[in-house]
Amino acid sequence: MKHSGNYTKNSWGFHPSKSSREKQLPSVLVLGAGIAGVVAARILHDTGFDVTVLEARTRLGGRIWTIDDFGVPVDMGASWIHGTKGNPLTRWCESLGIHLKRFPVKMPYFFERGQGIGFFRIARKAHRGLTKFILQYFRLLLRCNSPTRSLRNTDYSISDIFDPLIHDLSLPALDRRMILWLRSLQEAINGAPASKVAMSELEIPNLFSLYTVPFTGFARLIEDAVSGLNVILNCEVEKVIWKREKVEVLTSKGSFKADAVIVTFPVGVLRSRRLIFEPPLPEEKIRAIESIPYGDNAVLDKVAIRYESPLCPANWEQFARLPELKNDSTLFTLWTNMQSLTGVPVYVGYFAGTDGAYIDCNYREVSILNEAMEKLKNMLNQDLPDVLSWKVTRWLSDPWTLGSYSFESTESTELDRIELSRPVAKKLYFAGEATHPEHYGTVHGALLSGQEAAVALHRHHCCDHFSSPAAPWMR
Ligand SMILES: Cc1cc2nc3c(=O)[nH]c(=O)nc-3n(C[C@H](O)[C@H](O)[C@H](O)COP(=O)(O)OP(=O)(O)OC[C@H]3O[C@@H](n4cnc5c(N)ncnc54)[C@H](O)[C@@H]3O)c2cc1C
Structure with missing residues (x-):
C-alpha cells in the first residue's frame, strides 16, 4: 500500500544524485513504522533505494500515537519535545508550520x-x-x-x-x-x-520549562515522512533469515526478500521469543540486547x-x-x-x-x-x-512494545547501545531509540538513529553522497 497520507506535500527535499539514479540500487526492508523506521525509509527511498516498510500494527507511528477520539489531538505515547535547541524535531515542525508551545510553563x-x-x-x-x-x-x-x-x-x-x-x-x-x-x-x-x-x-x-509540545500531535511528522512510501500494515515479522545472498523476512503476510534490512523494533521485542533471527545474531549483539535496561x-x-x-x-x-x-x-x-x-x-x-x-x-x-x-x-x-x-495505554502488555522505552541503569553503559546499532554483514542494520547512546528514550533519539542507519546502509551499498537539500531538519 502506498501511503499518501492526508497531506499532498511533504517537507523532504532529497534529490537522488546522478550516480544513484543511474545505478540499480539495492532493495531494503525496513522493519517497523515508528519514527526511526519511517525516517530511515524516507531517506533511502528518496535517494533511489527500493524500500518497503513492514509494520505489525494496523496503524503507523509505534510509540508515537496521536488519537483524535476527543475531537482534539492527544498523544498517548510521546508528547513532548525534550530540549528544543538544536533538536531536529524543532526544525522539522517549523518546516511544516506546526506551532510549538512551551508546556507546562508553571509547576503543578x-x-x-x-x-x-x-x-x-x-x-x-x-x-x-x-x-x-x-x-x-x-x-x-x-x-x-x-x-x-x-x-x-x-x-x-x-x-x-x-x-x-x-x-x-x-x-x-x-x-x-x-x-x-x-x-x-x-x-x-x-x-x-x-x-x-x-x-x-x-x-x-518544569522548573525551567524546557519542553515543548507540537500542537498537531506527533503523528503529523509520521504522516509527513511516510507519504508515498510503500508500507505494509498488519504484517508481523516472525523470522529474519539473513545469511543468504538475499535477506528473507517471514511475516504474517508471507515472505519478503531484500538485499538488506533495517530492524527498528523496541528492545522488548528483540528480546522476546516471538522474533527469530536465523542464524542467531552474533553473541555481542545478543549481549547488548540483554543488557540495555528496558521494561x-x-x-x-x-x-x-x-x-x-x-x-x-x-x-x-x-x-x-x-x-x-x-x-x-x-x-x-x-x-x-x-x-x-x-x-x-x-x-x-x-x-x-x-x-x-x-x-x-x-x-x-x-x-x-x-x-x-x-x-x-x-x-x-x-x-x-x-x-x-x-x-x-498498556505499553508493557503490548506485544510490539513490551515496555515503554529504554533507560540508563546503575549497571548499563553506552557501549551496549553502540553495539546494538552496529550493522551485521552489511545486511542487518539496527535503529530505534535504544540504539542512540545519548538521546535514548526520546523521539529525536529514535529519529537520529534512523537517519544514521540509512546513511550507513547508503555508504555500504552505494558509496555515494547525499545531495542537498535533505531532511527538513538538515536545511
Ligand atoms: C508513554 C510514553 C511516553 C513517551 N513520551 C515521550 C516524550 O514526551 N518525548 C519523547 O521524546 N519521547 C517520549 N517517549 C519515547 C518515544 O515515544 C520513543 O522513544 C520513540 O517513539 C521510539 O521510536 P522507535 O521508532 O524507536 O520505536 P517504535 O515507535 O516502537 O517503532 C517500532 C515499530 O516496530 C513495530 N513492531 C514491533 N514488533 C514488530 C514485529 N514483530 N513485526 C512488525 N512490526 C513490529 C511496532 O509496532 C512499532 O511501530 C514516550 C514513550 C512512551 C511509551
Whole structure:
C-alpha cells in the first residue's frame, strides 16, 4: 500500500544524485513504522533505494500515537519535545508550520482534601524534607567523585536519594509524602523502577520549562515522512533469515526478500521469543540486547479522559496528588490538563513504575479507568462530571512494545547501545531509540538513529553522497 497520507506535500527535499539514479540500487526492508523506521525509509527511498516498510500494527507511528477520539489531538505515547535547541524535531515542525508551545510553563497544583495548593506553597511547607533531599543528592554526588554530566554506572540509583528520606521518621509526614511524589515522578519520567535508574538520570522537570509540545500531535511528522512510501500494515515479522545472498523476512503476510534490512523494533521485542533471527545474531549483539535496561517490571502509561465539563481552572496546566505513606499506591500522582492546550476538558493521568506495571499487566482497561477516576474523585473531593470518552495505554502488555522505552541503569553503559546499532554483514542494520547512546528514550533519539542507519546502509551499498537539500531538519 502506498501511503499518501492526508497531506499532498511533504517537507523532504532529497534529490537522488546522478550516480544513484543511474545505478540499480539495492532493495531494503525496513522493519517497523515508528519514527526511526519511517525516517530511515524516507531517506533511502528518496535517494533511489527500493524500500518497503513492514509494520505489525494496523496503524503507523509505534510509540508515537496521536488519537483524535476527543475531537482534539492527544498523544498517548510521546508528547513532548525534550530540549528544543538544536533538536531536529524543532526544525522539522517549523518546516511544516506546526506551532510549538512551551508546556507546562508553571509547576503543578497539588490537591489536598479537595483544595488546590500551588507548588511553591506546598514546597515551603515541606522545606525540611526538600532541603534534606538536596543535601542527600549532593552527598551521593560527591561520593561518586565525578561531575554529574558524566555520571554513568554509578553505584547509586534514584532510590538511594529518595528512600532514606521517605523512611526518615524525624521528618513531618507532608515532607515525606512530597519526597515520595518526587520519586514517583522519576519512575514516570524514566518508565522504570527507581531502584534501577542511575542517579545521573534524576530530572526535576518544569522548573525551567524546557519542553515543548507540537500542537498537531506527533503523528503529523509520521504522516509527513511516510507519504508515498510503500508500507505494509498488519504484517508481523516472525523470522529474519539473513545469511543468504538475499535477506528473507517471514511475516504474517508471507515472505519478503531484500538485499538488506533495517530492524527498528523496541528492545522488548528483540528480546522476546516471538522474533527469530536465523542464524542467531552474533553473541555481542545478543549481549547488548540483554543488557540495555528496558521494561524491567516497570512502565510509563497514560489514561486520557474527556469529561463533560472542566474539573479545574483551564490555566492549571498540571495537577498532582501527594501519595499517602501507608496503604496507597503511586498511581495517578500527576495529571495534565489538556484544556489549557486545546480548550477541551481532557485530562491525561499517568500510571508508572512497578505499581503501574502491575495494573498494566493484570487489569482490564475499564478497571484502569475506574482506578484513575477513583483517585481523581478523592483528590478533588467531589463527584466527577460525566465521562464522554476515554483511552488507556498498556505499553508493557503490548506485544510490539513490551515496555515503554529504554533507560540508563546503575549497571548499563553506552557501549551496549553502540553495539546494538552496529550493522551485521552489511545486511542487518539496527535503529530505534535504544540504539542512540545519548538521546535514548526520546523521539529525536529514535529519529537520529534512523537517519544514521540509512546513511550507513547508503555508504555500504552505494558509496555515494547525499545531495542537498535533505531532511527538513538538515536545511
Ligand atoms: C508513554 C510514553 C511516553 C513517551 N513520551 C515521550 C516524550 O514526551 N518525548 C519523547 O521524546 N519521547 C517520549 N517517549 C519515547 C518515544 O515515544 C520513543 O522513544 C520513540 O517513539 C521510539 O521510536 P522507535 O521508532 O524507536 O520505536 P517504535 O515507535 O516502537 O517503532 C517500532 C515499530 O516496530 C513495530 N513492531 C514491533 N514488533 C514488530 C514485529 N514483530 N513485526 C512488525 N512490526 C513490529 C511496532 O509496532 C512499532 O511501530 C514516550 C514513550 C512512551 C511509551
